[in-house]
Amino acid sequence: MDKPLTGKKVAILVANGFEQVELTEPRKALEAAGATTEIVSPADRKVQGWNHDEKADSFPVDMPLSQARSDDYDALLLPGGVRNPDQLRALTRAIEFVDGFVATGKPIAAICHGPWTLIETGGLRGKTITSWPSLKADLTNAGARWVDREVVVDEGLISSRKPDDIPAFTERMIEEFANKRQAASFGRV
Numbered sequence: 001m002d003k004p005l006t007g008k009k010v011a012i013l014v015a016n017g018f019e020q021v022e023l024t025e026p027r028k029a030l031e032a033a034g035a036t037t038e039i040v041s042p043a044d045r046k047v048q049g050w051n052h053d054e055k056a057d058s059f060p061v062d063m064p065l066s067q068a069r070s071d072d073y074d075a076l077l078l079p080g081g082v083r084n085p086d087q088l089r090a091l092t093r094a095i096e097f098v099d100g101f102v103a104t105g106k107p108i109a110a111i112c113h114g115p116w117t118l119i120e121t122g123g124l125r126g127k128t129i130t131s132w133p134s135l136k137a138d139l140t141n142a143g144a145r146w147v148d149r150e151v152v153v154d155e156g157l158i159s160s161r162k163p164d165d166i167p168a169f170t171e172r173m174i175e176e177f178a179n180k181r182q183a184a185s186f187g188r189v
Contacts, residue, residue: 002033003033004033004175004178005034005035005178006034007034008034008036008074008075008177008178009038009074010030010035010036010038010074010076010077010177011037011038011063011068011070011072011073011075011097012077013040013041013065013088014039014040014041014043014079014088015041015042015083015084016043016083016084016087017081017083018049018079018080019080019081019113019163020049020050020056020057020081022081022114022163023039023077024049025163025166025170026077026111026166026169026170027077029171029174030077030170033174033178035075035177037077038063038073039061040061040063040097041063041064041065042065042066042087042088042091042094043061044061045060045061046058049081050083065091065093065094065097066093068097069097070097070104071100073101073106074106074107074177075106075107075108076101076109078098078108078109078111078114078118079111079114080111080112080114080132081112084113084114085114085116086116088116088117089117089119095120095121098117098120098121102118102123103123106156107156107157107177109157109159109169109176110131110157110158110160111159111161111169112131112132112163113135114159115131115135115144115159116131116135116138118142122142124139124143124144125143126144126145127155128144128145128146129144129146130147130151130159130160131159131161133148133161150165150168151169151171151172158172158176
């Protein structure tokens, strides 16, 4: 079996309230492709997943956000769920962590409401992106070009709209994470 992500380390940044399937399915695909994944979170020890509007499973936190460094990872995954990115975008430490990926041009995959966190970095100007439809105005106001497609790739930024898009999202995410060379930055003006 081909393992194009062998030797790559991927951070999965989540707070309590992430959409569980948007973490578990991409994580499974990343690990099957050879990547090492770590759940990075501001939560203590365990972070709570959700299935839409109901609590689901808890997951162990591999790396506390307070100790996480973007330099230690090759790529970033931002699952959605309304509660999750709404909390993360209000945390200075979370924005600093994400901005480390933006500033160095490391690939970032964001699904559903996940792009909300990216807005706070200022790194979306001029990027083409998709998301859950309710984020369209926020992303457009941040300078992005929003489109309604299953998956969008724009210079190291991989985005999708919803859980139904996960198969296409994970396929493109793995392809981009495997092939992306570090750029100077993305989205900065």
